[in-house]
Amino acid sequence: MEFNQEMPTTPFISLIYRNHAKYLNKKVCDVNLTYGLYPFLIEIYNHDGISQEDLAKVLYLNESTVTRNLNKLEKKGFVKKTPEKRKKIITLTDEGAEIAKKVMNYDEKWDEIIKKDLTKEEYINFKKTLIKISEGLV
Numbered sequence: 001m002e003f004n005q006e007m008p009t010t011p012f013i014s015l016i017y018r019n020h021a022k023y024l025n026k027k028v029c030d031v032n033l034t035y036g037l038y039p040f041l042i043e044i045y046n047h048d049g050i051s052q053e054d055l056a057k058v059l060y061l062n063e064s065t066v067t068r069n070l071n072k073l074e075k076k077g078f079v080k081k082t083p084e085k086r087k088k089i090i091t092l093t094d095e096g097a098e099i100a101k102k103v104m105n106y107d108e109k110w111d112e113i114i115k116k117d118l119t120k121e122e123y124i125n126f127k128k129t130l131i132k133i134s135e136g137l138v
Contacts, residue, residue, distance in 0.1 A: 016114075020035075020110055021035045023106075023110055023113070024038055024106060024110070027103065027106050028103055028106070031099045031102060031103060032076055032099075033099065033103065036069065037069055037072060037073055038103065038106075039059060040055070040059070040066075040069050040070065040073060040079075041073065041078060041079075041092075041096060041099065041100050041103070042100060042103070042104060042107075043055060043058055043059060044079060044090050044091070044092055044096070044100070045092055045096075045097060045100035045101070045104065048091050048092055048097075049089055049090070049091055050089070050090055051084075051087040051088065051089055051090070052066055052067065052070065052081070052087065052088040052089075052090055053087060055070075055090060060138055070090060073096070077093055077095055077096070078092065078093055078095060078096030078099060079091065079092055079093065079096050080092075080093055114126075
């Protein structure tokens, strides 16, 4: 398929996003996760004991979205919320930690798919550009 160079960036970003979502949904469905819950589980695994407020900051999401998704993970038995002073501390259950370990490398495998048609230099520049754009948006 040939793409029109004159098109704005939005369709390309959308195409990558949708394909990443399809890829991850296929990978995580066997462990009762979804594309939307996956980053929460991984971030909590990497920062076990993170506050709900800090999790929202790290994921660049509002707290109501974080609350909704944490409630889903809690119902599945993957996380536990513990009130501590004015914060809720989020930890993984044993089952949540096992699932996180199982699915942690899916983003690295996705990056391998992205890299397959790029040189090492092109990939590095692509990632630097994404970071620069993201920093300008937040």
